[in-house]
Amino acid sequence: MVYAEGEEIMRSRPFATILKDFPLLPYYCDLCWEKYQESSDLYPNKRLLRCKSCKNSYYCNKDCQKEAWNSFHKKECKYLGKSTDYWSKSIENRFVLRVLSRVRNGGDTAKETLPDGRIVQFHDLQSNIPEVKADKELYTVFKKVQKVLTEMMKEKCPSEEDLMELYGKIVVNCHQPYIDDKASYLGIFLNGSKVDHSCEPNAFWELDEKNTMVFKTTKEIHGGFDDIRISYLTGSNLRLSKKERHVMLRQRFLFECTCNKCLNDNGDQEKSKPECMDMPTIGVAS
Numbered sequence: 001m002v003y004a005e006g007e008e009i010m011r012s013r014p015f016a017t018i019l020k021d022f023p024l025l026p027y028y029c030d031l032c033w034e035k036y037q038e039s040s041d042l043y044p045n046k047r048l049l050r051c052k053s054c055k056n057s058y059y060c061n062k063d064c065q066k067e068a069w070n071s072f073h074k075k076e077c078k079y080l081g082k083s084t085d086y087w088s089k090s091i092e093n094r095f096v097l098r099v100l101s102r103v104r105n106g107g108d109t110a111k112e113t114l115p116d117g118r119i120v121q122f123h124d125l126q127s128n129i130p131e132v133k134a135d136k137e138l139y140t141v142f143k144k145v146q147k148v149l150t151e152m153m154k155e156k157c158p159s160e161e162d163l164m165e166l167y168g169k170i171v172v173n174c175h176q177p178y179i180d181d182k183a184s185y186l187g188i189f190l191n192g193s194k195v196d197h198s199c200e201p202n203a204f205w206e207l208d209e210k211n212t213m214v215f216k217t218t219k220e221i222h223g224g225f226d227d228i229r230i231s232y233l234t235g236s237n238l239r240l241s242k243k244e245r246h247v248m249l250r251q252r253f254l255f256e257c258t259c260n261k262c263l264n265d266n267g268d269q270e271k272s273k274p275e276c277m278d279m280p281t282i283g284v285a286s
Helices: 022-027 062-082 091-104 127-133 136-156 160-173 242-253
Strands: 008-012 014-019 185-189 203-207 211-219
Touching: 008 127, 014 022, 014 091, 062 091, 091 136, 091 160, 091 185, 127 136, 127 160, 136 160, 160 185
Parallel strands: none
Antiparallel strands: 008 211, 014 185, 203 211
């Protein structure tokens, strides 16, 4: 198979998303991420709708509110209503509860199809549990999340083994798309999670107006879907030495890169100052 340069490879809809910054919740729809607009002649009555029960979720219209309820919010609403601001300010707490709610509300049967015909479901995602447990910071955060969810959900909280599996999938597979220059959200995308990294990527992804990941090639590719590679690092970080790239990838994604650039790299020198990565850091103790 041949992919032409600039060709669209596939699309991936968000499986579960959550706004990263807690103070910005009242200003963005919790489903489509439309931003609140001050009432004016151009935007009359554009105030977001607030969930009357939990008072933690906001929506741009009743359609988004209904879709969110049917997708995940009915499972998380009562727990969000019980939570304190201190609990809710933890992105790990909120995202684990969101993904758990999505899975328990039909998300366990949700699926996407890769270009080669393979079906991807949430249970197919990698969790890298041994690596997560071996990482002191990640495991410390996991135990904090487990403690608060157990106190909140009682007997409905997953077992430690099941919760660790879910937490690992979040750590390894989440993306951090930006809504605008002020806000970003964390997201799990089923198909998006199946594209591997290379320090010499031949593809990239961008979001369309419906928050769907659109993957496109940057060069002509002779091969199948497994030959598609994106970068998990920013362009500037790709210019760092192999050692520095490997430290960043190991800390954030828990793997050792073995792409051609890394295998043929005999110790290049640092060429730029490290910047933030394209994907988020999950598991930073707070």
